[in-house]
Amino acid sequence: MPAGRFGRDTSAVGMTETVGASKARRQLQRRLAALARVCARAGLEPLPRSAGARALVVLHGGLDNRGATHMDIDAALRAIAPGAALWHSTCGLWTCARCATPAEALAVHDVLHALPLSALPRHALVVALVDDGAVGALLARECAAHAPVKAARVPGLALLEEYIDEAEQARLVRAIDVATDAWEARSDGGRCVRHYGLRFDYATARADTSGERPPWPAWCAELSARLVADGIAPCAPDQITVNSYRPGEGIPWHCDTHSAFGRVICSLSLLADIVMRFRGAAEPGEPPRAPLAVRLPRRSLLVLAGDARYGWEHSISARTADFDPDGLPRARKRRLSITFRRAADGVANGRTAPPCACRWPQLCDSQGAGRQPLSAPEPVPARCAREPSTAAPPPLARPADAEAGALRMRALRRADARALTALAVAQRWDSPESDVQLALELAARDPSGGSAGAGLFTRTGELVCCAILLRLDARARPRTSWLSSVITDERWRRRGLARRLVSSLLVRAGADAVGLFGSSCGQPLYTSLGFEPLLAAxxxxxxxxxxxxxxxxxxxxxxxxxxxxxxxxxxxxxxxxxxxxxxxxxxxxxxxxxxxxxxxxxxxxxxxxxxxxxxxxxxxxxxxxxxxxxxxxxxxxxxxxxxxxxxxxxxxxxxxxxxxxxxxxxxxxxxxxxxxxxxxxxxxxxxxxxxxDVQFMLRPPPAPAGAPSCGAQSVGGMLAGGxxxxxxxxxxxxxxx
Ligand SMILES: O=C(O)CCC(=O)C(=O)O
Ligand SMILES: [Fe+2]
Structure with a gap:
């Protein structure tokens, strides 16, 4: 099949405007050649735009390996062709779509071809229009080849199908649905949760053994007793979480907290099947392991013990359909799950468990592993940071200089989200709570490693000053970072703490241009560090x-x-x-x-x-x-x-x-x-x-020796102005x- 056909099509849809640089063009040519090979192997001939094709092949190149998911592709396709039938190849490299009309297929082609997905920035999608009948034959062949369902192997995982019957399921769903206790909406995946027995504290990902206990309805007692009687749970669970997922909702990667819960965790699936993903702990510095998918049928009981409990993480991706091993999509429906945990030995009345010595320090909170994503950005009670307070402000006790000398600077981690939010709220910071959480989350996710948060902590671990640097795009020229969330506790101001943190982050920014929105009280500091005011907002x-x-x-x-x-x-x-x-x-x-x-x-x-x-x-x-x-x-x-x-x-x-x-x-x-x-x-x-009122300020990148300086105005124009x-x-x- 001639590569020229792709070439002609791509210029017709104006891809050169999107891709631009010649390096990117060469990369795209390589991707086109790869698509040509895929089509040739699959017996598909790419067709010209005039052929009236309804089917397409989208080459995306190994989604899960590169950080994107099938959901990204689905979302991109469905936004343009909502009724298209989608089929993901079992090798994961490409996706077929059959659109309702030729016009819809052309629209998909013209919008998606050469478009870099955010999660695959260097791997623009490449799309070919193909014959509908040939796609049908291809799918029939592939489905036949992959008919037996491949069961994923996770040591320590057991799946007990039909653990409850239809009547029991109906009774449980009714008991859950008629209960009047409030559902708590989770920001990390969108599902809603309710807790019984001990309360689950998402800030610490532990059971709260000190506070009041939520109720323990009869169904909780019955199911807990049954798990023990059946020899599944060693002791009766005392913490039950009901998760309610609508299509599109999921739960992020996590390993249920080692120090907080016992050695067996069970989850009962109600109403609908779901695909849960499992991945083994990666060695420090290694990328995450490739996940295995396990379908959890409705009415089945998932039992996690041993490696599966302590050395593997699990998640449910937040998408609207799952894919069978043969690649066919199955739309999700509402699903309820009931998770049964027991507080770990020694955890009671607010006491925590003795440190654990398991083989998976990467996933073990008591061996220093960071907080798991389950407890990532935590909503705080609604309040308006600017609402005038009627109470007189308490007198401020200014800490001694010696204490300032003992402050410890360290990188901010996701686990600091609460402390960061508390500082922003206490300081009535201009930017409400979610901004600091979001900045922290974006810094934690930055694959380039150019983003970082820094904080100063007292000896007792209280956060008193913070700043977050976000690299906007490692490929932009000049490379550009954004400084956000510079907040100092009122009692600790005028001691140069913000200067210490910002200076250290500027060293980290290296040759990046750095932009920020500076409040009037912060402007003198920023000016002294080389920032120039550009625009008032x-x-x-x-x-x-x-x-x-x-x-x-x-x-x-x-x-x-x-x-x-x-x-x-x-x-x-x-x-x-x-x-x-x-x-x-x-x-x-x-x-x-x-x-x-x-x-x-x-x-x-x-x-x-x-x-x-x-x-x-x-x-x-x-x-x-x-x-x-x-x-x-x-x-x-x-x-x-x-x-x-x-x-x-x-x-x-x-x-x-x-x-x-x-x-x-x-x-x-x-x-x-x-x-x-x-x-x-x-x-x-x-x-x-x-x-x-704030000023948009910019510190231009340091000019290389002998070169003229790149003016703040021109970089600023690119970033926020004009x-x-x-x-x-x-x-x-x-x-x-
Ligand atoms: O929905 C499920 O089955 C799993 C829930 C879960 O992993 C958890 O609550 O920790
Ligand atoms: Fe879990």
């Missing part, structure tokens, strides 16, 4: 309730704009067209937190490039923060302002009417407005938040945009 707020969200603005543009929500795949496609630094930052930012995204287009076609778009993020204090807000440079005034207003109003409406991830209502919308957008924002009823390839940025994201 103000925080604006609008109080909203479900009934009073703004309707379409009065001066709607002449041509009606179609406003709609952006899917995750569309969002990625959009940000992939942005400058590299911003694209990477925005994808990471919006992937890591619940968000809403609206776009306005001139036609109702979801694939039409938006004329304006706005992204909003839920903050934990009940606010939605909107930013960035971008309008196309192709529009002249007043159409440009109108497009921005339309999309902003739609985003506010969505924020005001749609329930938040925890089911509550948004009470306030915030925008960090750059000068260009202040008129638009005021016209929608926003008012400035007093005292919340014109971006996708449009003019009118309101910035607080942290990263």
């Amino acid at each position: 103000g925080l604006y707020e609008l109080r909203v309730g479900a009934g009073d969200a703004p309707t379409a603005p009065a001066d709607a543009p002449d041509t009606p704009l179609h406003v709609g929500l952006l899917s995750a795949a569309e969002l990625r496609a959009l940000v992939a067209r942005e400058t590299a630094a911003r694209a990477a930052a925005m994808v990471a930012w919006f992937d890591a937190a619940p968000h809403l995204a609206c776009a306005a287009r001139s036609s109702g076609e979801p694939t039409a490039v938006p004329l304006s778009f706005a992204l909003g993020r839920h903050w934990l204090d009940g606010s939605v923060f909107i930013g960035p807000l971008v309008a196309s440079p192709e529009l002249a005034e007043p159409a440009r302002g109108a497009a921005a207003r339309v999309v902003l109003a739609a985003t506010i409406r969505t924020a005001a009417t749609a329930p938040r991830p925890d089911g509550s209502r948004t009470t306030r919308v915030l925008v960090l407005a750059l000068p260009a957008s202040q008129a638009i924002i005021s016209a929608l009823g926003f008012v400035p938040v007093p005292g919340a 014109h971006l390839p996708q449009g003019e940025l009118l309101a910035a994201g607080y942290d990263l945009a």
Whole structure:
């Protein structure tokens, strides 16, 4: 099959504009050749655009090995072709899609071809249109070859199918569904949880043995007794967690805390099958082991003991379908699971267990392993950081200088999320709680290793000063980092602590340009460290309730704009067209937190490039923060302002009417407005938040010897000001945009 056919097609869809550099072009050529080989082996001939094909092959190259998942591919495909039948090859390298119409297949091809997924930045997808009949024959062959289900082997794992019958399941589901005790929504995977017996404390991933016990209904007592009578559990469980998952929800990788729970953990699956993934502990410095998938049928009991309990992690990916070993998708349905644990020996009345000496220190909390992701970003009670306090502030005891000398600096870890949040809240920090959690999470996830958080701790372990550096994109030139979450405890100010932390992070940033939003009190410090003020921005707020969200603005543009929500795949496609630094930052930012995204287009076609778009993020204090807000440079005034207003109003409406991830209502919308957008924002009823003015500041990268310095203005233009390839940025994201 001639490679030229791919070549002709790619130029026709304008891929060169996306990929750009010649190195990337060569890489893409190699990927095209690989796709040609895959097609040749599978007996598929790539067809020209005019052939009217409904089927496609997408080469993505070993998803799970490279950090992306089938869900990323599914999301990208389904955003464009919602009804497409998808089939993932068993080798995991490519996916077939059969679309409803040839037009849909062409749209998938044109949007996804040469598009780098955020999780596969160096491996742009390559797509070929192929014959529908040939795909059918291929699938029949592959399914026949992989018919026997391959059981994954995890030592210590047992799966007892049909542990309960249909009638018992129905009774349990009814007892759980009629109970009036509140469900707790989890931010780490989206499911809801309820606890019985001992309370499960997500901050420590342990049982709370000191506090009040939630109830212990009859079904808990009956099932616990049965596990002992059947010889499955050595002692009766005393901590039961019910997890309720809707399609699309999961549980992150974790190993149930070693020191807190006993040596057997069981989980009963109700209502629907699920695929649970297991991976053995990796040696320090090694990448995570490849996961094994185990289907847990409804009414089955999963029993984890030995290696499976202590030396393997498990997770359920947050997606809407699972794939059989033969690659066929099975849509998920609501599933309940009941996890049975027993507090470890010696754990009682607030006492913790003696240290454990297992063979898996990487997964063992008592041997220093970090907190498991189950307890990652923890919601804090809703509060507004700016709400004036009626109580008189307690007098501040200023610690002695000697104590300042004894402060210990160390890298921040996920396990510090609580302490970080507590510091931000106590200092009524400008940026509400979720920002510091998000920054910490993004730093922890950065595969380049260029991001880091640093903290100063007292001898008793109290965090008194913190700062987080995030590398926006290792490939951007100049390479750029963002400094966020610089907070100092009031009692410890004016001792140079922030300077110590920021200076050490700047050393780490090396030759990166570094941007930040500096509050008025922080500006002198940043100026002395080489940052230059570039642009003034103000925080604006609008109080909203479900009934009073703004309707379409009065001066709607002449041509009606179609406003709609952006899917995750569309969002990625959009940000992939942005400058590299911003694209990477925005994808990471919006992937890591619940968000809403609206776009306005001139036609109702979801694939039409938006004329304006706005992204909003839920903050934990009940606010939605909107930013960035971008309008196309192709529009002249007043159409440009109108497009921005339309999309902003739609985003506010969505924020005001749609329930938040925890089911509550948004009470306030915030925008960090750059000068260009202040008129638009005021016209929608926003008012400035007093005292919340910040400067966008930038420290240009140090110039190499003999070379002229790269001006702060030009780097700043790329990062936050002025014109971006996708449009003019009118309101910035607080942290990263
Ligand atoms: O949903 C499940 O089956 C597993 C839940 C789980 O791993 C846990 O609660 O620790
Ligand atoms: Fe678990």
